[in-house]
Amino acid sequence: MAIVAAIGGQVREQAATLAVAALVLTLGWTAWLTLAAVRRSDLVLAIDLALAVALVLAGGLFHPVQHVLTNHPSVTGAYPMAAVAAWAVVRRVSGGVLAGGIVAAVLPFAYELNRASVAELSFSQTLAMTASGLSYVLVGAAVGTASTQFDRLAQALARSSSEAARLAEGERLAARIHDDVLQHLALLQRKGLDLASRGDVRPGEVRALMAEVRAQEKALRDLVVPGALVAPPGSASLTAFLEQLPGSYGDLEVLVLASGPVVMPEIETAEVVAAVKEALTNVVKHAKATQAWVSVFDEDPGTTVFVRDNGVGFTFVEDAAMAAGRLGLLVSVRARIERIGGTVAINGRPGRGAEIELRLP
Incomplete structure (x- = not known):
């Protein structure tokens, strides 16, 4: 112009x-x-x-x-x-x-x-x-x-690129699962059949086999959800914190079983982890157990955490526990979970170990 x-x-x-x-x-x-x-x-x-x-x-x-x-x-x-x-x-x-x-x-x-x-x-x-x-x-x-x-x-180009990326990712996962996970699972199956045919299986051999099974379960989960979870600000992965517990309780073998990361607000995560730690401490002190399992189930409409052990078990009577001064389960476990809106169920199962169920909103 x-x-x-x-x-x-x-x-x-x-x-x-x-x-x-x-x-x-x-x-x-x-x-x-x-x-x-x-x-x-x-x-x-x-x-x-x-x-x-x-x-x-x-x-x-x-x-x-x-x-x-x-x-x-x-x-x-x-x-x-x-x-x-x-x-x-x-x-x-x-x-x-x-x-x-x-x-x-x-x-x-x-x-x-x-x-x-x-x-x-x-x-x-x-x-x-x-x-x-x-x-x-x-x-x-x-x-x-x-x-x-x-x-x-x-x-159209974006859809084609996305479809191509999904196909490529599917091929990569299929190759990894075939070359890694399925090969190991076939080996574990043979080991399990060998143990079954022997008849005199030692507990340590079963624990070693289960440890390998857990390793393959984790490998498969990492393939499906690759990379470390980055929790949003103000939240944390409950599973990540619980997986740090094994090895912290002396001779008690702690196994953490979870289907994947469970993201919760940081405050609630801290309360749940503290409650699980107190439950495991009680197992060490009173249960005479060799193993404890921490299982996490992320379900609708909430999350449930089970803490089980293979110890002597007990008959839980709340009034008797308070009178005896055994406040760990009541104060450090139940009070923590109820503060974040959850509930606690305690099943002593005398002679068959104990189970504590933490239901979270």
């Missing part, structure tokens, strides 16, 4: 100030849109279209008299096309046609301001004005159609 104004000689001297003001305003608006990376909101689009309309009308004032009837380029010709195209990109065909129609509707007024009365135009001049107006509408329709097609192509 500036080049056309500078070298085209298509600005009347009496209206040069208006032409300069129009160019400066358009430059400032365009620079702000570009440098600020402004999102094409409804307000921005409306201002952009209003500026385009103002430029068309201003051109009628500062161009030479009846300039619109000549074939000379217009100083303000390019920007309205860009504004219509912007509407078409954001609002698709309907928006482009609407913006193009508005600019086209202003052309007769620009003709009048340029002292080219619409009523006195010849057939060819009327046809030229109509063609100029239609060009704005056609630009809006064409750009809107192309933008819609590009969106559809992009969505």
Whole structure:
């Protein structure tokens, strides 16, 4: 626009100030849109279209008299096309046609301001004005159609890429499971059959076999949910904390069984872990157990944690436990779980070990 104004000689001297003001305003608006990376909101689009309309009308004032009837380029010709195209990109065909129609509707007024009365135009001049107006509408329709097609192509490409990624991931998982997990499980099956055929199986051999089974279960889980869980801010993985417990209770072998990460608020996670620790401490002190199991089940509508042992068990009577001063289960376990809205069930099972059930909301 500036080049056309500078070298085209298509600005009347009496209206040069208006032409300069129009160019400066358009430059400032365009620079702000570009440098600020402004999102094409409804307000921005409306201002952009209003500026385009103002430029068309201003051109009628500062161009030479009846300039619109000549074939000379217009100083303000390019920007309205860009504004219509912007509407078409954001609002698709309907928006482009609407913006193009508005600019086209202003052309007769620009003709009048340029002292080219619409009523006195010849057939060819009327046809030229109509063609100029239609060009704005056609630009809006064409750009809107192309933008819609590009969106559809992009969505189709995204779906194809996603499907290809899923297929590739499925092939990778199948190969890993076949080459790693299934091979180990076949070996564990042979070991189990060998132990069964011997008849005199030692507890340590069974524990070693179960440890290998757990390792394969964890490997399979890691394949399905790869990578370490990143808990959202303010939350933590209950399973991750419980898996740190084995090895902390002397000769008591602690096994943690969970189907996957269980994410809970940090405060609730801390209370549950503390309650489980207290339950295991009671096992060490009173149960005469060699093994304890901590099982986590994430179910609808909540989570359940079981702490079981293979010790001597006991008959749990709450009043008797309080009278004897054995407050670990009542205060450190039940009180903690009830503080976070959960419940505790204690099953002593004399001679068959004990079971503590923590139900969490």
